[in-house]
Amino acid sequence: MIQPASAVPSAALESLAASFSGRLLTAPADTAPFLTDWIKRWSGCALAVAQPDTTEDVAAIVRWCAANRVPIVPQGGNTGMVGGGIPGEDGRSLVLSTQRLRRVRAVDPLNNTLTVEAGVTLLEVQQAAREAGRLFPLSLGAEGTCNIGGNLSTNAGGVQVLRYGNARELCLGLEVVTADGQVWNGLRGLRKDNTGYDLRDLFIGAEGTLGIITAATLKMYPQPAARMTAIATVDSPHAALRLLELAQQRLSSSLTAFELMNDFCIESVARHFPASRRPLATPSPWHVLLESSDPISEEHARDSFDRLMEEAMEKELISDAAVATSLAQSEAFWTIRHHLAEAQGREGDSIKHDVSVPISAIGDFVVQTNAALEHASPGIRMVVFGHLGDGNLHYNVTAPVGGSGPAFRAQQGLFNDIVYEAVTRANGSISAEHGIGQLKRDKLSRYKSEVELKLMARLKAAFDPDNLMNPGRLLP
Numbered sequence: 001m002i003q004p005a006s007a008v009p010s011a012a013l014e015s016l017a018a019s020f021s022g023r024l025l026t027a028p029a030d031t032a033p034f035l036t037d038w039i040k041r042w043s044g045c046a047l048a049v050a051q052p053d054t055t056e057d058v059a060a061i062v063r064w065c066a067a068n069r070v071p072i073v074p075q076g077g078n079t080g081m082v083g084g085g086i087p088g089e090d091g092r093s094l095v096l097s098t099q100r101l102r103r104v105r106a107v108d109p110l111n112n113t114l115t116v117e118a119g120v121t122l123l124e125v126q127q128a129a130r131e132a133g134r135l136f137p138l139s140l141g142a143e144g145t146c147n148i149g150g151n152l153s154t155n156a157g158g159v160q161v162l163r164y165g166n167a168r169e170l171c172l173g174l175e176v177v178t179a180d181g182q183v184w185n186g187l188r189g190l191r192k193d194n195t196g197y198d199l200r201d202l203f204i205g206a207e208g209t210l211g212i213i214t215a216a217t218l219k220m221y222p223q224p225a226a227r228m229t230a231i232a233t234v235d236s237p238h239a240a241l242r243l244l245e246l247a248q249q250r251l252s253s254s255l256t257a258f259e260l261m262n263d264f265c266i267e268s269v270a271r272h273f274p275a276s277r278r279p280l281a282t283p284s285p286w287h288v289l290l291e292s293s294d295p296i297s298e299e300h301a302r303d304s305f306d307r308l309m310e311e312a313m314e315k316e317l318i319s320d321a322a323v324a325t326s327l328a329q330s331e332a333f334w335t336i337r338h339h340l341a342e343a344q345g346r347e348g349d350s351i352k353h354d355v356s357v358p359i360s361a362i363g364d365f366v367v368q369t370n371a372a373l374e375h376a377s378p379g380i381r382m383v384v385f386g387h388l389g390d391g392n393l394h395y396n397v398t399a400p401v402g403g404s405g406p407a408f409r410a411q412q413g414l415f416n417d418i419v420y421e422a423v424t425r426a427n428g429s430i431s432a433e434h435g436i437g438q439l440k441r442d443k444l445s446r447y448k449s450e451v452e453l454k455l456m457a458r459l460k461a462a463f464d465p466d467n468l469m470n471p472g473r474l475l476p
Contacts, residue, residue, distance in 0.1 A: 008047060008068055016050070016064045020057035022100055025049040034075060034095050035087065039345075042083035042438060045091035046073070051100045055117075055175060055183055055214040061096060062212065063181030070094050071468050074208035076118065076150025079142040081354065082437030084154065084207045084473050098149050101214060107132045112220040113172060113189040118149025118213050125218065134220035137164040137256075141338040149213045155205035157433030159337070162389030163256040163293070164221070166433065168204045175215035176203050179464040187217045202459065207435050208470040210463040224293035226301035229330040230309065232321040233284030238363035240288050240388055243317045250308045251292050254301075258389035259289040259337055260362075264398075265385050268343040269336050276336050282320035288388070289337055291330075337385070344383050344396060348404035351415045353395040357428035362391065369422040373397060376418060377411055392432035395419060420447060436474045444475070 017024040025031050026048045036043040047070065052058045065072050071093040075085035087093040101119035108114070109132045116125055122143040129136035138151065140158035150156075152174070157166040164170065173188040176199075186200055203211055234240045240260050247255050263285050269276050280287075294301030305323060312318045324330035344350055357365050370382050379400035386393035397415050399408040420430050420443065430447050431440055445453060453475075460467075460475055 008070060012064075012068055013048060016048075016061065016094075019064055020050070020052050020060045022053040022057050023051040025051065031095070034078065034097060037083055037086050038079055039081065042086040044087035044089050044093075046087045046093050046095045047091065049095040049097055051097045053100050055101070055177065058096065058098075058101075058177045058212055058214050059181045059183050061094070062177050062179065065094055065468055066180060066466065069466070069468070071471050072096050072208075072212075073470055073473075074098065074149075074153070074212045076147035076153070077121065077142070077145045079146040080150065080154065080437060081352070081434040082431075082439040084435055084437030084470070085150070086438070088472065096212065098147060098212070098214070101149070104128050105215065108189060109134060109220070111189050112222075113217050114220055115187055115189075115215060115217045116148055117215045118152075119147050122146050122148055122151055129220045130223070132220065133223060135223050136170070136218060136220055138167060138170055141341060148216060148218070152204050152213050152216055153206065153208050154435040155433070157387065157390070157392060159257045159259060159387060161387055161392070162258055163253060168201065170219050171200065171204060171216050172219060173217040174200050174203055174213055176211040176213055178211045179466070179469050183214075184211075187215060189217050202463075205435070207437060207474045209460060209474050210469060212469075222295070225296055226294045226298035227291060227330065228294070228301045228305040229289070229291045229324040229333050230305065230321055231279045231333050231336075232288045232290070232309070232312065232318040233280055233282055234286045234288055234318055235284070236286060236363065237366045237388075239317055240286060241359065241363055242315075243288060243290075243312055244359070244388055246312060246315070246317065247290060247308060250311070251304060254292040254294050254304070255290070255389070256293045257289070257291040258387070259385065260388040260393075261287045261289065261337070261340070261385040262382060263287070264381055264383055265340050265343075266336065268347050268383075269339045272343045272346045273335075273339050276332070276339055279322050279333060279336070280320050284319060288318075289333055340383075340385055340394075344398060347381070347383075348399045348401075349408050350383065350396050350398040351409075351412050353393075353397075353416070353419045353430075354432050354434040355393055355395055355419065355423045355428055355430060356391045356432035357393070357423060357426040359388070359391045361426040361428070362388065362393065365422060365426050365428075366393070366395075369395070369419060372418050372422070373415060376414060379403060391428075416443070423447075438473060441472070441474060441476060 073087045098118040101117035106115040381398040383396040
């Protein structure tokens with residue numbers, strides 16, 4: 001049994017504060033920023049918020065929690081979308097924030113690796129690689145705030161998975177504090193290590209339910225010689241898939257990003273961020289944002305990209321296109337993509353789905369599921385965007401104009417059922433890159449097999465027999 005918060009004496013909290021360097025926050029004004037998620041969907045209570053300075057501090061905190069039967073909620077930059085880093089309302093948990101684990105421990109350009117602590121922001125990881133003349137390719141909208149430990153704990157994806165893979169593929173080794181307060185040092189910069197079970201892969205994507213990631217050894221890549229970015233208009237998701245196929249044939253591994261956005265995405269960004277003007281005057285129901293990273297030269301990159309656009313136009317795969325002619329214009333194109341989540345929030349209530357289906361199934365999935373949702377709730381506005389190149393869609397339903405409120409939000413179960421059943425028929429996943437957290441925890445029993453759930457439960461019991469590591473997240 002987990003001990004209720006009221007049974008943890010103040011002297012025990014004082015002993016916790018004395019056991020590690022860093023900070024222990026207990027005043028409501030100090031703990032408040034850690035108890036509500038950034039989209040203001042989940043709020044909770046906690047005994048305190050611990051901010052350790054070192055891995056040894058994390059281990060000391062975990063040992064104290066084990067001795068006092070106090071659940072731990074690990075938290076990074078608090079940018080998650082599924083409530084995985086927010087404590088429950090009972091006030092029994094300790095929030096363990098990794099934001100003070102801030103060191104870049106090592107950079108090895110010859111091995112193309114860097115080792116960083118969990119609280120280093122994704123943007124800072126990118127900058128450390130850039131200073132070494134290298135590229136760390138994980139990139140997403142919250143990169144200035146999210147922490148690499150959280151990225152790994154949720155196996156974050158982002159916009160360049162098509163070329164470089166998600167967080168799991170970009171990590172070679174981990175340092176982890178286990179549920180009993182031991183430190184596993186697996187910070188090996190090896191591409192090949194065939195010595196048994198891959199513990200690294202178990203902790204990545206586990207959302208802090210098996211242990212706490214405190215540091216990671218990450219892959220770096222050579223900086224590309226040139227980048228090319230374009231926005232093109234297409235008639236349908238099916239046409240976008242044909243354009244993707246052509247781009248992969250012509251650009252091969254140089255194609256690093258291929259993003260799909262419906263017109264409502266472009267319209268809402270232009271409405272709420274006037275500086276982000278429509279990049280193309282031609283009306284179109286769908287837009288594609290694509291980018292290549294060329295290893296040879298700027299001239300070669302532009303040549304290849306221009307030929308691709310010309311061929312796509314000749315084959316009537318696209319109706320219009322704008323190729324960025326400067327870094328500023330490229331950034332302006334990407335700003336549209338990165339503003340989508342905030343623009344959608346300004347449009348009113350929305351029901352969000354982060355799903356993946358086989359790339360070949362995306363066209364039919366979008367057309368058929370849009371129709372089913374619009375039939376179930378006339379007047380809704382579909383916000384469809386995502387990483388077409390890896391099959392991940394952010395497939396969201398926004399309320400009709402003036403229709404936000406309890407009546408719309410009450411349809412969440414209906415919308416979820418329609419979308420998740422369609423995902424299942426397509427042999428897809430109900431969570432592509434955001435994780436399970438609180439949001440989708442109770443859906444797993446419906447959309448994962450009994451065998452999978454039993455295996456996951458056995459892993460949890462083996463790694464965390466007292467169920468103190470982020471309980472009630474990911475698994476029931």
